[in-house]
Amino acid sequence: MKFDRRTFIGSAAATTGLLAAPMVRAQGKPRVVVIGGGAGGATAARYLAKDSQGALDVTLVEPTRTYYTCFFSNLYLGGFRDMGSLGHSYGTLASDYGINVIHDWAVGVDRDAKTVTLAGGSSLPYDRLILSPGIDFVDGAVEGWDVSAQNAMPHAYKGGSQTELLKAQIMAMPQGGTFAMVAPPNPYRCPPGPYERISMVAHALKEVNPTAKILIADPKESFSKQGLFEEGWNRHYAGMVERIGPDFGGANVSVDPQAMTLTIDGDVNDVDVCNVIPAMKAGRIAEIAGITDGNWAPVNAADMSSKMDPNIHVLGDAAAQGDMPKSGFSANSQAKVCANAVRGALTGSTVFPARFANTCWSLIDTNDGVKVGATYEATDEKIAKVDGFVSATGESDELRAATYQESIGWYDGIVADMFG
Amino acid sequence: MRRHLLLLAFMGAASHGFAEVGGDPERGEELFRQCSSCHQVGQGAVDRIGPQLNHIFDRAAGEAEGFRYSAGFERAAAGGLVWTYDTLDSFIENPRVLVSNTRMSFRGIAEQQDRDDLLAYLRLFSSSPANIPEAAPTAAAVDHAVAPEVLAIVGDPAYGEYLSGECTACHQASGAATGIPSITNWPTEDFVVAMHAYKEGVRAHPVMQMMAGRLSNEEIAALAAYFESIR
Numbered sequence: 001m002k003f004d005r006r007t008f009i010g011s012a013a014a015t016t017g018l019l020a021a022p023m024v025r026a027q028g029k030p031r032v033v034v035i036g037g038g039a040g041g042a043t044a045a046r047y048l049a050k051d052s053q054g055a056l057d058v059t060l061v062e063p064t065r066t067y068y069t070c071f072f073s074n075l076y077l078g079g080f081r082d083m084g085s086l087g088h089s090y091g092t093l094a095s096d097y098g099i100n101v102i103h104d105w106a107v108g109v110d111r112d113a114k115t116v117t118l119a120g121g122s123s124l125p126y127d128r129l130i131l132s133p134g135i136d137f138v139d140g141a142v143e144g145w146d147v148s149a150q151n152a153m154p155h156a157y158k159g160g161s162q163t164e165l166l167k168a169q170i171m172a173m174p175q176g177g178t179f180a181m182v183a184p185p186n187p188y189r190c191p192p193g194p195y196e197r198i199s200m201v202a203h204a205l206k207e208v209n210p211t212a213k214i215l216i217a218d219p220k221e222s223f224s225k226q227g228l229f230e231e232g233w234n235r236h237y238a239g240m241v242e243r244i245g246p247d248f249g250g251a252n253v254s255v256d257p258q259a260m261t262l263t264i265d266g267d268v269n270d271v272d273v274c275n276v277i278p279a280m281k282a283g284r285i286a287e288i289a290g291i292t293d294g295n296w297a298p299v300n301a302a303d304m305s306s307k308m309d310p311n312i313h314v315l316g317d318a319a320a321q322g323d324m325p326k327s328g329f330s331a332n333s334q335a336k337v338c339a340n341a342v343r344g345a346l347t348g349s350t351v352f353p354a355r356f357a358n359t360c361w362s363l364i365d366t367n368d369g370v371k372v373g374a375t376y377e378a379t380d381e382k383i384a385k386v387d388g389f390v391s392a393t394g395e396s397d398e399l400r401a402a403t404y405q406e407s408i409g410w411y412d413g414i415v416a417d418m419f420g
Numbered sequence: 421m422r423r424h425l426l427l428l429a430f431m432g433a434a435s436h437g438f439a440e441v442g443g444d445p446e447r448g449e450e451l452f453r454q455c456s457s458c459h460q461v462g463q464g465a466v467d468r469i470g471p472q473l474n475h476i477f478d479r480a481a482g483e484a485e486g487f488r489y490s491a492g493f494e495r496a497a498a499g500g501l502v503w504t505y506d507t508l509d510s511f512i513e514n515p516r517v518l519v520s521n522t523r524m525s526f527r528g529i530a531e532q533q534d535r536d537d538l539l540a541y542l543r544l545f546s547s548s549p550a551n552i553p554e555a556a557p558t559a560a561a562v563d564h565a566v567a568p569e570v571l572a573i574v575g576d577p578a579y580g581e582y583l584s585g586e587c588t589a590c591h592q593a594s595g596a597a598t599g600i601p602s603i604t605n606w607p608t609e610d611f612v613v614a615m616h617a618y619k620e621g622v623r624a625h626p627v628m629q630m631m632a633g634r635l636s637n638e639e640i641a642a643l644a645a646y647f648e649s650i651r
């Protein structure tokens with residue numbers, strides 16, 4: 001078969017209307033505002049600026065000056081990384097890519113006027129708006145917990161200080177104490193994340209506090225890479241980890257942050273550290289913009305445009321897109337599809353068909369790495385899975401070590417792809 | 421179609437029952453001369469520039485004790501490459517199909533009969549050649565090489581640039597390599613050969629098999645054209 005780009009573009013255009021007359025602006029360049037400088041937003045801003053070579057005016061709104069990745073934050077808990085190695089600045093995006101980086105919160109979106117209001121008071125006009133605000137927590141998801149309790153019972157599900165706090169608490173546990181986790185219901189950021197965390201906490205405790213116990217209250221029947229994690233826990237941390245699933249009340253929990261108790265199905269447990277990972281929803285600004293349906297923002301798979309507003313695109317964890325897991329890899333993949341489509345719409349550049357991929361590595365113990373991955377395509381209805389794989393139980397030590405090495409390479413690769 | 425054949429060959433290898441082209445070990449011994457400047461086989465064979473080749477069949481790649489392999493080889497080995505008739509056959513045909521940047525600078529043996537003869541000779545020095553066919557030739561040769569017309573496709577670098585976004589989630593555009601190999605500055609043909617080997621499952625890495633598996637010949641050519649353009 002001969003390559004016929006027209007067929008590709010034709011089919012992409014048919015589903016999205018992307019080739020509709022590019023907006024040509026009389027004065028100034030078309031403006032793209034990106035809210036959120038994480039895995040989705042930083043990648044989108046960088047690709048838009050890089051590929052349009054000055055034809056677009058790209059603004060990135062992000063309150064923090066240093067982005068601490070959630071990915072590899074579990075390795076920090078396990079003692080495999082230091083915090084500094086997880087922090088990334090926006091300097092290169094501003095200096096080398098000409099992106100206007102504004103360190104502020106977006107607090108409002110006026111979809112009719114096509115402007116974004118910042119906490120500082122100013123207003124940013126846009127031709128296209130890209131939202132990649134990550135997650136927030138569902139109010140009242142875990143009885144007894146709200147964000148005001150996040151110091152006593154950290155979630156550590158946003159990067160940086162929460163992760164440091166959790167690590168300090170783990171290190172301060174009394175000998176033989178209990179680390180508890182309230183695991184989240186689906187869908188949530190990073191499906192293997194809580195279980196990689198258990199592995200890394202177990203690794204840290206095994207070194208300094210070998211008689212400590214780990215207790216998980218889990219509302220889910222099953223979880224990502226379950227066979228691999230359970231094999232690893234038996235192998236490396238025998239007798240340390242206890243998981244209470246929904247059959248035994250794992251979905252019926254409450255906490256008391258003052259008393260430091262976790263109650264599972266009426267059973268009160270005294271715990272020394274309690275990592276509460278509540279149910280999640282799209283970052284608040286998506287709701288404020290009025291583009292959510294329930295907890296998430298539904299999007300069209302071909303270009304990640306909001307189903308509620310064709311001038312807004314939503315990336316990463318905040319989007320309801322179909323089959324992709326909420327991961328940094330996914331957000332990065334979606335960002336490139338979106339950047340290509342937005343640039344095409346605003347400058348008339350060629351729009352290539354959407355294609356997505358994800359791979360998530362997890363570390364179970366020293367040199368014991370595993371991975372899961374899949375490819376995806378855009379259908380009219382959603383982002384649909386095409387093909388996938390997962391590491392097998394019983395793999396050789398060499399392969400596991402190579403997989404861990406590979407994950408280090410991936411980390412360096414994706415942050416370079418996000419921040420330049 | 422080629423993929424189909426390959427699969428059949430692998431399945432046959434697993435069940436010991438497949439027919440392959442038979443080889444002549446005496447002719448193979450002569451052909452081995454071109455290998456012997458680097459490799460030894462037989463009684464007293466030791467590692468030289470390349471590892472000794474006794475018991476090569478069924479051996480996991482990169483396992484010759486004491487031999488220092490290239491990084492590319494160690495990666496292929498960690499990925500689970502095992503020397504069977506089929507993998508040896510494709511490696512001898514073109515080493516780069518299986519391992520990039522191997523120190524084995526050998527252009528390969530194009531003729532199926534020559535490869536069969538050579539492998540028939542090498543099998544004499546393997547104690548458990550369970551996967552070596554005894555039967556007379558009936559099956560068609562397995563073709564591992566990338567067809568010339570596929571190699572000749574001229575790709576669209578703009579499309580390749582877009583597609584390369586799938587690569588740079590892991591492989592750094594700067595060429596820096598930490599745990600994941602660099603993919604910049606490769607000879608274009610090596611790049612295309614390696615991608616087709618993943619696509620057809622000859623190379624073992626599951627992420628790469630998955631990523632390459634859905635690239636069309638034109639898309640592989642487009643990627644090659646893009647990476648060529650930024651060299």
Ligand SMILES: Cc1cc2nc3c(=O)[nH]c(=O)nc-3n(C[C@H](O)[C@H](O)[C@H](O)COP(=O)(O)OP(=O)(O)OC[C@H]3O[C@@H](n4cnc5c(N)ncnc54)[C@H](O)[C@@H]3O)c2cc1C
Nearest residue numbers: 036038039040070071106133134190316317326327328329
């Ligand atoms: C413990 C853990 C381990 C993980 N491990 C992996 C892994 O190994 N691999 C992987 O691929 N993924 C992993 N993830 C998931 C990954 O971190 C997320 O899926 C990814 O960060 C999502 O990208 P995003 O752009 O949607 O959100 P984020 O990366 O969270 O970025 C959102 C950004 O938006 C900003 N923001 C929010 N609201 C506003 C506003 N109103 N105005 C301006 N800015 C705003 C925030 O400050 C933030 O910087 C892990 C997550 C956790 C918690």
